[in-house]
Amino acid sequence: MVKALTESLSQQQQTQIHVPELANYDLITLAQKYNKMKPPEFEGGIEPLKAEAWVLENEKIFEVFPCTEAHMVLLATFTLKEEARRWWMLVRNDNEGTTWDRFKEIFFEKYFSQCIRDRKVSEFEQLKQGNMTVAEYEAKFTELARYAPRMIDTYYKKARKFEGGLDLDVYD
Structure with missing residues (x-):
């Protein structure tokens, strides 16, 4: 080498x-x-x-x-x-x-390409917990968050986005 x-x-x-x-x-x-x-x-x-x-x-x-x-x-x-x-x-x-x-x-x-990165941003924007466990959802959230750093550039925005994708029964 x-x-x-x-x-x-x-x-x-x-x-x-x-x-x-x-x-x-x-x-x-x-x-x-x-x-x-x-x-x-x-x-x-x-x-x-x-x-x-x-x-x-x-x-x-x-x-x-x-x-x-x-x-x-x-x-x-x-x-x-x-x-x-x-x-x-x-x-x-x-x-x-x-x-x-x-x-x-x-x-x-x-x-x-930018088009693929844009798709990752859209995937992040639409991310919901669905059938995932909270741990799986958190891992997916972390994976996709790097494509949309401006959406979560403060702790508050990041927390709100994360909570917004959780299933409602998680709060019970």
Whole structure:
């Protein structure tokens, strides 16, 4: 992985993608440390939740892994495989100096479209306990809430939304 990452960086520098100066030794060390964190791989395809999970897992690593935004993109995109790698090879030259947030926008445009995210917001808006246990309802609520953070941006709004989806017999 380290050799391939070094070659990838060298190839990116040849295609004039801006990556902050980093000696090869430092890059190798950075890649080795990143690899020890067991980063997820992503192959592409039409499963948007897998794409989102790949981003979330990388962000979890980057919370504790000190590196620049440019290196976040470099390290994360190195874990792209097959179709996803081919896609990135096509679009990366148009996204020179990409920040992590900009990379996520580009990535989600391809693998987790706004229309699918909008459906998740609608699912959250319409969420009711129904036949679920309270624990199952709470898990579903938590899963879907991340798609509609503005709807529950205060404790009060979150509590009201949660309570509004509970069955009435829960209150008895």
